[in-house]
Amino acid sequence: MAISPTKYSEEELIPLLKRSDKQAYQYLYDHYAGAIYSVLCKVLKDTTKAEDALQDAFLKIWKNMDAYDPQKGRLFTWMLNVARNSAIDMLRSESRKQWEALSPGCTYNEAMITYQPPISGLDLRRYVDELRPERKILVEMVYFQGYTHEEASEILKVPLGTVKSRIRTALLELRAFFAPAELAFS
Structure with missing residues (x-):
């Protein structure tokens, strides 16, 4: 039984992740979850929601690892984008629910068409x-x-x-x- 390295380089980690290696995913979570969670806390401004988004993000990372292309950027950047998109989806879902509760006669999508930040x-x-x-x-x-x-x-x-x-x-x-x-x- 081989002892896994305590630290993977990105070049070593990516092929293992694409083969769904559990130890590689554990390493990924252990080394990147804290940084991603911090970003999610800033985006969502709620620790419970950030924890949910973190869990959702790592599930998406696991399911979509084949979509990652090292030629387009670093692994952490891709993971951060997946997590950020999960948080944005969560915020949009909440906004849509709030909008529908306040304005039953108008759909959320109709209202958002006119808003440009x-x-x-x-x-x-x-x-x-x-x-x-x-x-x-x-x-x-x-x-x-x-x-x-x-x-x-x-x-x-x-x-x-x-x-x-x-x-x-x-x-x-x-x-x-x-x-x-x-x-x-x-």
Whole structure:
């Protein structure tokens, strides 16, 4: 009986996942669930809903692993998109139920046709570009390219603690762009 490695490279992990290797899935969950759960908590703003979305996301990842294409991006980025889409689906479902309860004469889809969110509020990269360079590169690597904090630390030759504190500071700065009044009271 071979002892499995305590750490898989992405190149080793993907074929095992595509063959539905249980140990590989356990490794995947153990190493990525925490980061994905944090994102889901931020999107859903409810820990119970985030737990449900996390479970749903990992089920979708398991069922759709063959859809993952390493040529299109990193595994973590793909998983994060699956999870984010699960959270968005959950929010849409709740909105649809609330809308139907409040407006029985009008369907949710008819109402949503006219709503267009302001593009300026959705352009996150524009705000990231305003960060200091040492923070901007880390946010881009971790949130847009799917690197872990550890990988960013190794690539940039920066201590892990520094990476984490710069990312935290960057996120606080980004938060100020979206909710300046909220920060004044915290």
